[in-house]
Amino acid sequence: MGRVTERRKVIRIRDGAVTSRPDTLVAEEPLEIRLNGKPLAITMRTPGDDFALAAGFLVSEGVLANAYDLQNIVYCAGATVDGSNSYNVVDVRTAPDVVMPDITLERNVYTTSSCGLCGKASLDAVRTTARWPIADTPPVRVEPSLLAGLPDRLRAAQRVFDRTGGLHAAALFSEEGELLDVREDVGRHNAVDKLVGRALQNGDLPLSRVILLVSGRASFELAQKAVMAGIPLLAAVSAPSSLAVDLALETGLTLVGFLRGSNMNVYAGEDRIALRAAAAQG
Numbered sequence: 001m002g003r004v005t006e007r008r009k010v011i012r013i014r015d016g017a018v019t020s021r022p023d024t025l026v027a028e029e030p031l032e033i034r035l036n037g038k039p040l041a042i043t044m045r046t047p048g049d050d051f052a053l054a055a056g057f058l059v060s061e062g063v064l065a066n067a068y069d070l071q072n073i074v075y076c077a078g079a080t081v082d083g084s085n086s087y088n089v090v091d092v093r094t095a096p097d098v099v100m101p102d103i104t105l106e107r108n109v110y111t112t113s114s115c116g117l118c119g120k121a122s123l124d125a126v127r128t129t130a131r132w133p134i135a136d137t138p139p140v141r142v143e144p145s146l147l148a149g150l151p152d153r154l155r156a157a158q159r160v161f162d163r164t165g166g167l168h169a170a171a172l173f174s175e176e177g178e179l180l181d182v183r184e185d186v187g188r189h190n191a192v193d194k195l196v197g198r199a200l201q202n203g204d205l206p207l208s209r210v211i212l213l214v215s216g217r218a219s220f221e222l223a224q225k226a227v228m229a230g231i232p233l234l235a236a237v238s239a240p241s242s243l244a245v246d247l248a249l250e251t252g253l254t255l256v257g258f259l260r261g262s263n264m265n266v267y268a269g270e271d272r273i274a275l276r277a278a279a280a281q282g
Contacts, residue, residue, distance in 0.1 A: 003027055004048050026167050028186045033057060034076065034091040036100065046167065046185045047087070049194040050075075053185075054090045056197030059205070060225045061101065065131035067203045069098045132206035132230030134252045136272075140175045140209055140232045143274045148262045149177065150213050151237050157182045170195055173211040180210065188216050189225065196229045206230025213237075218257055223247045233272055235259050240267055 010023040026046055033041045033054045045053060051073040058064040076089040094100075154171045157179065170191035171182040183194035192214065199205050211233045212226050218236035220243035226234040227247065234248070235256040245267045248255035254269025266273055 004046055026186055030088055032089045034089065035063070036093055037091060040101075043187070043190060045187060045190045049183060049198070050087070050090055052183075052194045052197030052201060053190055054092050054193075054197065055200050056193030056195065056225075058092060059131075059196050059200055060193065060221075060228045062129055062131060062228065063094070063098065063101055064200060066205055067200060069095050070200065071095050130227050130230075130251070132208075132228065134208070134227060134230055134232050135206070136208045136232040140211075140254075140272050141274060142175055142177075142211065142233070142272065144262070144264065146177045147211075147235055147256060147259060147264060147273075150211070150235065151259055153177075153179055154182065154213055154215065158184055168215045170212065170214045172199075172207065173213060175209055175211065188214055188219075189221055192222055192225045196225060199229065208232065211235060213259075217241070218244050218255060220244045220247060223253060223255065227251045227253055233269070235264075 004027055006025055006027050007022045008025050010021060012019050012021060028044055029047055031043050031045050031050060031053065032039060033043070035058070041057065043053070043057070054073055055064060055070060064070055071093040073090055073092050075087050076091050150171075150173055154169055157171065158167065158169050167184040167186060168188040168191055169182060169184045170188065172180040172195055174180055181195055181198060183191045183198075185191040185194065192212070195212070196205075196207075199207055206229060208230045210231055212231045213235045214222055215237055217238040218234060218240040220241055222236075223234060223240070223244040224247060231253075233254040233256070237259050238257065240255055240257040245255060247253065248268035252269060254272040255267045256264050256273070257267055258265045266275075
């Protein structure tokens with residue numbers, strides 16, 4: 001199986017001094033996801049948690065909703081010309097009663113580590129009907145001070161980032177601020193898929209009482225992945241996109257951006273944030 005990091009030679013220039021040394025880089029390799037033997041998608045990812053990644057991707061695509069939908073996931077033997085296993089192709093086998101998506105050239109998707117999902121015919125094709133509508137009853141309600149402390153806790157849990165500086169991360173926290181799970185990947189969307197896939201495998205969907213925190217920005221795709229997993233609150237350390245805000249407003253998702261220290265912007269679902277408490281403290 002591919003390694004999470006790899007070593008490459010680098011020429012370093014520091015204050016005019018030139019040296020040569022090995023550097024630790026995050027690994028990036030393609031992963032082909034097949035659905036019941038048929039090619040569905042290719043994503044560029046950091047090797048590791050591949051089965052969870054594939055399962056989470058299929059949750060966001062509306063194919064899987066719970067552990068009973070998933071029969072098994074295997075690496076495909078003979079994935080290379082010489083018949084060896086590259087560990088870069090997985091086949092997801094679903095239960096017999098799971099409805100298969102229409103796998104066509106327009107529907108097939110390719111994802112990159114930078115922009116996420118690409119290649120679908122239109123925005124309507126990207127929008128996926130939620131199998132787990134957001135339904136946190138009673139509603140999750142968090143203090144801004146709790147949210148403010150989460151980025152530092154996420155950063156402290158990024159073990160591979162410390163060695164490479166080249167990974168995104170996503171984490172699930174309880175409404176009390178307990179770190180439940182964290183995943184790293186060269187792509188933000190992959191890190192979220194790994195979280196959601198692990199939750200599906202453990203029978204924990206919908207994730208109706210958790211906070212999803214992502215490094216970087218909050219794209220439409222990340223907001224959709226949160227909605228598809230039933231997550232009520234998505235927070236990002238950087239900016240959201242306009243479509244992410246639109247989707248949050250449509251679905252009832254609480255969307256927080258620019259979460260840096262005690263500062264943050266709430267773009268949607270402000271009823272889950274204890275704003276009066278924050279105003280009183282201010």
